Every structure is written in C-alpha cells, then in structure tokens.
Amino acid sequence: MKxxxxxxxxxxxxxxxxxxxxxxxxxGLVVVLWPQLVGVHLSHQAHVAVSEFFDISExxxxxxxxxxxxxxxxxxxxxxxxxRPYPELYDAMQQYNARIRAEGQSGLxxxxxxxxxxxxxxxxxIEDGVIGVINIPAxxxxxxxxxxxxxxxxxxxxxxxSQTSLPIGGxxxxxxxxxxxxxxxxxxxxxxxxxxxxxxxxxTNLWETLTYKVAExxxxxxxxxxxxxxxxxxxxxxxxxxxxxxxxGKYRYAVYCERVRG
Numbered sequence: 001m002k003x004x005x006x007x008x009x010x011x012x013x014x015x016x017x018x019x020x021x022x023x024x025x026x027x028g029l030v031v032v033l034w035p036q037l038v039g040v041h042l043s044h045q046a047h048v049a050v051s052e053f054f055d056i057s058e059x060x061x062x063x064x065x066x067x068x069x070x071x072x073x074x075x076x077x078x079x080x081x082x083x084r085p086y087p088e089l090y091d092a093m094q095q096y097n098a099r100i101r102a103e104g105q106s107g108l109x110x111x112x113x114x115x116x117x118x119x120x121x122x123x124x125x126i127e128d129g130v131i132g133v134i135n136i137p138a139x140x141x142x143x144x145x146x147x148x149x150x151x152x153x154x155x156x157x158x159x160x161x162s163q164t165s166l167p168i169g170g171x172x173x174x175x176x177x178x179x180x181x182x183x184x185x186x187x188x189x190x191x192x193x194x195x196x197x198x199x200x201x202x203x204t205n206l207w208e209t210l211t212y213k214v215a216e217x218x219x220x221x222x223x224x225x226x227x228x229x230x231x232x233x234x235x236x237x238x239x240x241x242x243x244x245x246x247x248x249g250k251y252r253y254a255v256y257c258e259r260v261r262g
Contacts, residue, residue, distance in 0.1 A: 117148030
C-alpha cells in the first residue's frame with residue numbers, strides 16, 4: 001500500500017506569517033506604550049530645562065537649598081553679595097507687576113492675553129523662555145516655568161499666565177501658574193488634588209527662591225477671571241489646571257498659596 005506523505009507548508013510562507021504576527025504584535029505594543037514613552041521623554045525634557053535654569057540662575061536648586069538653616073562666618077565679615085544678575089529684566093518685571101496692578105489687570109478680558117509672553121526673554125539673553133522653576137514636594141513635581149500659556153509651552157511644563165503678577169513676589173501680587181492635568185504620560189499637575197492647606201510650594205526665579213503655603217482650594221469656571229485677580233494686601237501664588245481629570249477643561253482647579261517670609 002502506497003503511503004501518502006502529509007503536505008507541508010513552504011518555509012517561505014511560514015516565515016511570512018511569523019513576520020506578519022511579529023509586526024502586528026509590535027504595532028500593538030507601540031500603541032499601548034506610546035503615551036508612556038512620550039511621557040518619559042517630556043519628563044526628561046522638563047528635567048533638562050530645570051537643570052539648565054539652575055545653571056544660569058543665582059538661586060539655589062531644591063537639592064541645594066537649606067531652608068531655615070543659617071550660617072555663621074567665623075573667618076571675617078560676611079562676603080558682600082554679588083551684583084544682581086539680569087538687573088534690567090528684574091526692574092522690568094517689577095514695573096510690569098506695578099502696571100497691571102494699577103490698571104486693574106484689564107488685559108485679562110482677552111483670552112489671547114494668556115498666551116502672549118510678558119517679555120521677550122531673548123532680548124535679555126535668555127533663549128529658552130524659562131523664567132523660573134516650581135517645586136511641589138507633596139506632588140513630587142519640579143517643572144520649568146515658561147512665560148506665556150502657549151500650546152508649545154504647555155507641552156513642556158508649567159506656564160505663567162500673562163496679565164498676572166510675574167513670579168518675583170512682592171506686596172499686592174498674585175502670580176498664576178498653570179499646567180496640564182497630565183500630558184501624554186507626563187504627570188505635570190495631574191495629582192494636584194492631593195495638596196492640602198499648609199503644604200509648601202517653592203518658586204525659584206533668577207534671583208531667589210520664594211516659599212508659599214497652600215491656603216485655600218477652589219473649583220472655578222474657566223472664564224471666572226475674578227478668581228485669579230490680585231487681592232489687595234496679599235502676596236499670592238495661584239496654581240491652575242483642568243478639573244475633573246480628563247474632562248477636557250470643563251472646570252478649573254485653583255490652589256491659592258500665601259507667601260511665607262522669614
């Protein structure tokens with residue numbers, strides 16, 4: 001009796017099927033992991049921007065800061081402070097804060113004003129648009145602060161909302177800092193709702209580090225400009241992001257922080 005051998009698939013066809021399976025698997029893996037990969041990249045970019053800022057600023061980084069610790073010079077008088085860096089920019093920022101206060105922040109009626117940077121930092125020798133760093137220990141977040149809430153800046157870290165006080169402190173100021181409630185896997189202000197009254201937040205500008213404490217938390221409407229205005233007699237920092245998470249910006253989560261001195 002004649003035996004019939006089983007027919008075998010050609011090796012070429014088998015290899016093609018394996019290759020197709022691998023390609024589909026890898027494509028699915030990329031789709032699943034893409035947000036995490038982008039998030040890692042964005043977080044790395046923010047970290048680099050923070051490091052570069054501390055390289056050019058006079059203020060200490062959060063890692064080097066010794067809050068509440070004083071030093072005694074035993075080998076002679078305390079050295080004279082070095083001249084303030086970027087003096088023209090500092091003066092211009094003070095004048096800006098005084099002007100918007102005197103004008104009642106009238107520019108906040110125009111939504112586009114949020115996106116227009118308050119200054120052309122390149123004219124002062126700062127090319128990357130970073131004016132400071134925000135550090136929020138309770139959220140384990142440290143982000144560069146860009147001038148102007150453009151979509152490009154929002155994708156890179158935190159932003160200063162134009163027509164609000166610039167991040168240099170001072171009486172009768174309210175500096176509004178906004179960030180996405182998470183952006184392509186980068187957390188940014190994703191976990192802002194864990195903040196509680198009393199939590200400390202640090203703003204480092206080109207000259208010093210300012211300490212604030214959370215005083216109040218509100219959920220407000222996106223167009224409720226009155227909730228982010230300067231409050232007479234107070235020195236405030238307001239953090240702003242979308243609420244609820246992944247809502248597309250239905251409301252705003254506002255965290256009001258009061259400056260701590262001494």
